[in-house]
Amino acid sequence: MTLDELLDYLSFDLPEDRIAQRGAEPRDASRLMVLPAHGPLQHRVFRDLPEYLRAGDLLVFNESRVIPARLEAFKPTGGRVEVLLLREHAPLEWSAYLKPARRAGSELLFRAEGLELRAEVVGQLEDGARLLRFGQDVKPHLDTLGRLPLPPYIAADPAEVGERYQTVYARDPGSVAAPTAGLHFTPELLARLDDLGVERRTLTLHVGAGTFKPIQGSVEQHVMHEEVFLVPQATADAINAARREGRRVIAVGTTTVRALESAWDGQQVRAGEGETRIFIRPPHAPRVPDALITNFHLPHSTLLLLVAAFAGVERTRAAYRAALEEGYRFYSLGDATLIERTPDVS
Template sequence: MLLEDYDYLLPPALIAQSGAEPRDSSRLMVVHRGTGQLEHRIFRDIPEYLRPGDLLVLNQSKVIPARTFAANAHGTPIEVLLVRELEPDLWEALLKPAKRAKGLLRFAGGLTAEVVKVEEDGTRVLRFTGGLWEHLERIGQTPLPPYIHASVDPERYQTVYAKTPGSVAAPTAGLHFTPELLERIRGMGVEVRFVTLHVGPGTFKPVKEDPERHVMHLEPYEISPETAQAVNRAKAEGRRVIAVGTTVVRTLESAWEDSSAGGGVKAGVGETRLFIRPGFEFKATDALITNFHLPRSTLLMLVSAFAGHDLTMRAYRTAVEERYRFYSLGDAMLIL
């Protein structure tokens, strides 16, 4: 498994700087694993590829305004990006400049944070006092991926079904759905369920070395008993489980437990570092809706594991030729 096998040339003009309007007017490439056929459609056509009895699983994590600013004891400005809540008022965070981020940090409105630990990867652990959530709601900023240079309406960088706050990046495959499209899908007999996986900034981290040595970022997830039962029932009955996004794939596959009865997804709260790459055996996922991902990324490797490396890279070359829009706010792919 070579890193350069996951490289492709992308003209910068194809990196989407805004989402399609309406949401479901984005383009959709349909990839048929069985035949290798590629189809070019519009996202709102997706019900044509679904059938009664399918189970559609979406990630209901909500992006939080996780970027804010503080000052150290000397008045030096410190940029703070919250990464992961460890417990109430205790967060992992990325701070810039990190070397100046020591002791007590002061924020606007009376909020303070103490740096209580420095992790091996440079992440700081902060203990907040004085109303963190109120501060974020008032002046926090939505962190955008580094390749988006335009201003984006925070609501447009949120799925229409987002519910549980905690992500610092959107689960982008879900951005294409409208309430009306979801109703159409439900109306044709497709079951719709939700999981939660809070996306961290590590999702944008390229693999810089031998992929076999790459360490994934830790992300928390939760699967309700109702969703676990729905997935396990669908698998037992031979119905398709369609994951909306790589976050859903990683959640379901992380929670899968083998057993003499065939195994299934276990409900509950957990954390995952699961790195899905070619050779991985998918237990829960039968089809995948996803966006077009960065070169050399773990997300592209996951797609390659699911669709096959050659077919995936051919689909990406075709997407460039057909001028699809790439990355978080770009177009979508349905892999069957």
């Protein structure tokens, strides 16, 4: 089966009312589908997660925080331009999607509460994004100028969603989309895991808008978006020690998997920062984590292929069919899965 045929094989039709518009309250009341290494899948609630973990397990979290990256700008003539900041490339320089697009040399004005910032379009990137150069640092003013960039399939007002679209452990600002697997954790659940003897470590991968981009055309020709990641030395040491000692490493989210696999040198995870366009897909399974916590992803997406690479194609297809039949809620604010690696996935 080719990768294009595989993508069609895994595809599914999702009724609109199954796309979660609000997160479960409390967070750990979301549903949890468990795909154990052996035996049938199980239907639980996320607060039951400690029943599937044990002392010595290592959970790795992405502590990136979503920034208010959606801004409204004005042309000097008064016309409005919708701006989605993507990432800071250099002091005062950001990549951004503009709607409508603007040519190099165009000026944009940002105004709010007596504040005015100016930016110039100074270039275009390969994915259609523009490079903006601001006249002053925009970061201190994002809370005033911007709002949370909710996924296109969530119709709620960003002001109403607020902190519900941030993980409770988010620390490092830089993402334009939440690392959504972590949205199910509460301080109380984390405390229960600590009492169980589960070890916790963090890394950072700033999630880009490309995470929502479907695969159009051939899988082999799909251009992955670039994301910035940082693996602290303490996290790398903890992961390498767990692997040596035969303890499980559990990645919270596909973003964590992308960071770990990008930091893998063939023998161990190396600390440091970098940029990655890694495309994880069958038949090559991720090499670092032994289990994965993740949400239910879009059809024809790179993240669905990542899950298939980790869980195996048939297990993934069966899980998504069961999720559709059992009423699970999909996408960023939806329900979760816990997938244990099986020995035959390599």
